[in-house]
Amino acid sequence: MNTLRIQTRQVDDVDILDLTGRIILGEASTRLRESLKPYAQQPNARVLLNFSEVQYIDSSGLGELVSAFAAIRRQGGELKLLRLTRKVHDLLQITKLYTVFDIHDDEAEAIAAFA
Amino acid sequence: MVESKHEVLRLESRLESVDRAQTQAQYFASEAGFSEADRHEVAMAVREIVINAIAHGNAYDPAKRVKLEFELTPAELVIEIQDEGAGFDPNHQPDPLAPENLMRQSGRGMLLARAFMDQIDFYPSPHGTSVRMCKHRPSLDGRGCSHSGPGANRE
Numbered sequence: 001m002n003t004l005r006i007q008t009r010q011v012d013d014v015d016i017l018d019l020t021g022r023i024i025l026g027e028a029s030t031r032l033r034e035s036l037k038p039y040a041q042q043p044n045a046r047v048l049l050n051f052s053e054v055q056y057i058d059s060s061g062l063g064e065l066v067s068a069f070a071a072i073r074r075q076g077g078e079l080k081l082l083r084l085t086r087k088v089h090d091l092l093q094i095t096k097l098y099t100v101f102d103i104h105d106d107e108a109e110a111i112a113a114f115a
Numbered sequence: 116m117v118e119s120k121h122e123v124l125r126l127e128s129r130l131e132s133v134d135r136a137q138t139q140a141q142y143f144a145s146e147a148g149f150s151e152a153d154r155h156e157v158a159m160a161v162r163e164i165v166i167n168a169i170a171h172g173n174a175y176d177p178a179k180r181v182k183l184e185f186e187l188t189p190a191e192l193v194i195e196i197q198d199e200g201a202g203f204d205p206n207h208q209p210d211p212l213a214p215e216n217l218m219r220q221s222g223r224g225m226l227l228a229r230a231f232m233d234q235i236d237f238y239p240s241p242h243g244t245s246v247r248m249c250k251h252r253p254s255l256d257g258r259g260c261s262h263s264g265p266g267a268n269r270e
Contacts, residue, residue, distance in 0.1 A: 026130050058159065059224040064220075066218055095227070
């Protein structure tokens with residue numbers, strides 16, 4: 001049940017991670033953490049997480065996002081979110097995390113938003 | 116849509132139990148006639164509180180169980196989750212919405228459960244914490260959940 005698929009591609013100098021599935025405590029949240037770890041260890045990483053195929057995320061998944069966001073920023077990098085589904089969007093509103101993340105609906109616009 | 120139904124599960128203190136609890140919550144929410152969005156919210160609320168019970172309450176102790184009780188009445192769906200931990204005071208947890216806590220990695224589970232259910236009450240004790248959650252059924256919009264202490268559901 002804990003399935004999250006992550007495919008990585010690069011557009012310009014932005015690493016885009018296309019996420020598919022559920023980001024929940026266990027295998028899925030661990031997989032997300034491991035996938036984001038390299039970006040937190042390199043300077044000035046530019047990472048865009050595509051949520052268009054994410055069915056839902058729990059508090060553990062939100063915690064991984066916050067943690068990765070802070071770690072990447074400490075190295076001078078940026079982490080942005082793309083195409084939130086309704087359920088994920090609602091969770092970011094409830095938790096006020098929409099005030100933390102830069103969120104976009106359009107991929108080209110999101111890529112252009114990186115400094 | 117089912118009028119009344121009751122079930123008690125005793126879950127082992129391991130992560131696999133969370134999926135079982137979520138699946139059963141979805142089943143009861145479906146029997147209650149909730150919309151897809153409400154079924155999702157009930158399932159997520161159960162997921163968050165069961166994770167707390169297993170991870171923080173029982174600390175993954177294989178000797179301890181989490182009791183999960185569903186009570187569907189004509190008016191509401193009541194779900195009670197009870198761990199065997201040392202108990203905790205929900206009023207003294209850091210506010211996850213406070214600016215200084217927004218970047219904390221954990222502490223949002225109760226916030227989400229509160230947002231998803233109509234009512235949620237915590238009953239801590241030295242022998243464990245009981246969490247009673249309620250959502251009223253769609254045919255009875257406007258009516259609040261009945262209020263009663265832990266163990267009010269049938270055994």
